[in-house]
Amino acid sequence: MDKGFPDAVEPLPRDFFDRPAPEVAPALLGCVLAHETPEGVVAVELTEVEAYAGELDPASHAYRGKTPRNAVMYGPPGYAYVYFTYGMHFCVNVVCLPAGTANAVLLRAGRVIAGEDLARRRRSARRLVPDDQTPLRVLPARELARGPARLCQALAIDRAQNGLDFCDPASPLRLSGAASGAGTGASRTISAGPRVGVSAGADTNWRFWVADEPTVSAYRPHKARSR
DNA sequence: CGTCGGATAATCT
């Protein structure tokens, strides 16, 4: 048998995402996110996610209505909403609920289950300074997709993937159900807490993660900047 | 292990 990425696994049905984000989010833990590029496939088992409830949620990008950036969130469920932030990072979401609403689940972290070498290459090749003599650090496996921007870098997700369909079997970006009997397996205790890095809505426990998973990112409260 | 400052630019007010 091939130990690589299971191509035969079907993507999650669109109905799966036709629910409020706080309901979809915990259900996504343990599911498999894969991105196929000319370089190869990298796949992770999701270990940490966050729910954003659109216009009713002060922490959501859709809190102040539709804009060019968040337009995908107002579309049908099961599509990828990718945004650029902090001048250098990308984060990826899955859109929830029907068109006209703007719920989404932010995919925050995962455990690499396929394409580990490729993921490590992408995550290590950072500094592009010509004279940089800094030795390349060898990242532990748990660090490859530990955090939303790191996950995107390991899977090579950027602007080009905004709007792709997670439910299309032919899509290079796929989201499929938990592999039966594989990986972490049994211990599926889910924990919940406040979302990371948000200034508003920090009182809502819409961050969900797999308990005792080393790939879950560290919590850090939002910090206001002093000019 | 933990906390902290700086990087860096799209997006929105």
Place this chain on the structure above:
DNA sequence: GATTATCCGACGA
């Protein structure tokens, strides 16, 4: 002009 759904390296314990 201010803010940002973050990361990394530095430094202290």
